[in-house]
Amino acid sequence: MEALGMDWLLEPLHQLVSWGAAGAMVFGGVVPYIPQYRDIRRTQNADGFSTYVCLVLLVANILRILFWFGRQFESPLLWQSIIMILAMLLMLRVCTQVRVANELNLKRRSFADFDPHHFWHWSSFSDYVQCMLAFSGVAGYITYLCIDSALFVETLGFLAVFTEAMLGVPQLCRNHRHRSTEGMSIKMVLMWTSGDTFKTAYFLLNRVPLQFSVCGLLQVFVDLAILLQAYTYARRPPKPMPHPAHPVSAKAL
Numbered sequence: 001m002e003a004l005g006m007d008w009l010l011e012p013l014h015q016l017v018s019w020g021a022a023g024a025m026v027f028g029g030v031v032p033y034i035p036q037y038r039d040i041r042r043t044q045n046a047d048g049f050s051t052y053v054c055l056v057l058l059v060a061n062i063l064r065i066l067f068w069f070g071r072q073f074e075s076p077l078l079w080q081s082i083i084m085i086l087a088m089l090l091m092l093r094v095c096t097q098v099r100v101a102n103e104l105n106l107k108r109r110s111f112a113d114f115d116p117h118h119f120w121h122w123s124s125f126s127d128y129v130q131c132m133l134a135f136s137g138v139a140g141y142i143t144y145l146c147i148d149s150a151l152f153v154e155t156l157g158f159l160a161v162f163t164e165a166m167l168g169v170p171q172l173c174r175n176h177r178h179r180s181t182e183g184m185s186i187k188m189v190l191m192w193t194s195g196d197t198f199k200t201a202y203f204l205l206n207r208v209p210l211q212f213s214v215c216g217l218l219q220v221f222v223d224l225a226i227l228l229q230a231y232t233y234a235r236r237p238p239k240p241m242p243h244p245a246h247p248v249s250a251k252a253l
Contacts, residue, residue, distance in 0.1 A: 022076040025202060029080055030087040032191030037091060039185055044102070046095040048183015052170035054088040054095075055120055056163060061085050062136050063160035066143045070153030073208055093125045100124075158211045165215035168192065168222040172229065181230045189230065193223040 040046045061081035068078050100123055109118040111127035111134075122128060146152040168189075175181050200216030 021202060022074075024198065025076040026079045026083060028195050028198065029084050032188045032195060033087055033091055035187040035191075036185040037094060040094055040098055044098050045183065046098045048181075048185075049091075049095065050170040050174045051092060051095050051120060053167060054092045056167050056170065057084055057088045058132055059135065060160055060164035060167070061088075062132070062139060063156060063163065066139055067153065067157040067160050069143065070147050071157060071209065073212075074206065077208070077212075089129070092128050096122070096125045096128070154211075157209055158215075161211045161215035162218075165218040165222070167219060168226050172222060172226050175226065175229045175233070179233060179236075181226075181233050184230070186230055189223060189226050193220065193227065196220045196223055 036049055040049065061084045064081045065078065067073075108123045109115070109121060109127075110124065111122055111130045120128075120131075143152075143156065171184065171189075175184065196216060196219045200213065200220055203212040203216050
């Protein structure tokens, strides 16, 4: 009798928790980029943020949307992809504006040049949009032709979540190359880690396709590796500035 009497309280509470979890899934993924976006706007310097992070997330979420047409998963994950694509376009826009404003080389580089040496280093935000539209068109056409193949659909789903799992790798490589995390927002990485942990737990509890859970765990490990870099490089003493051995002569000038 008491159990029946508590149902009126537990059922709406369970529904409220479910809505909260779904909302966190939809919007939680973009929250880590808010401090990085604000830092770039404030300092007018985007050197600490790898725009390849945007590339990885754009490709991953476009593929995830296409995967949804072959194997429909929970709606919050679909909306998360749409929101993330919009957020990454905003990040690309501010990074491009800041970089072009600080760049001494005035030569324009565009997507239409098809120069692999300048891939993802174009001079206009519209070039990035063109690239993503071209990728979406080709990937969408291939998906349309192969949508009846279960093997293709499962492979597409794996590529989508595995690409997203590689999200932190560009930042990890940049930090390793420079032996520094200067310019990278630690708040962003901490939010990555907490968000990916929550997301992976959500995947495991809601029995989503296996690809999501496996790649979610991989993503958490990459986040932890970046945090380890931040801790390691912060403990290193700064390199002393080199001093010239002899004063520069007027002739050398």
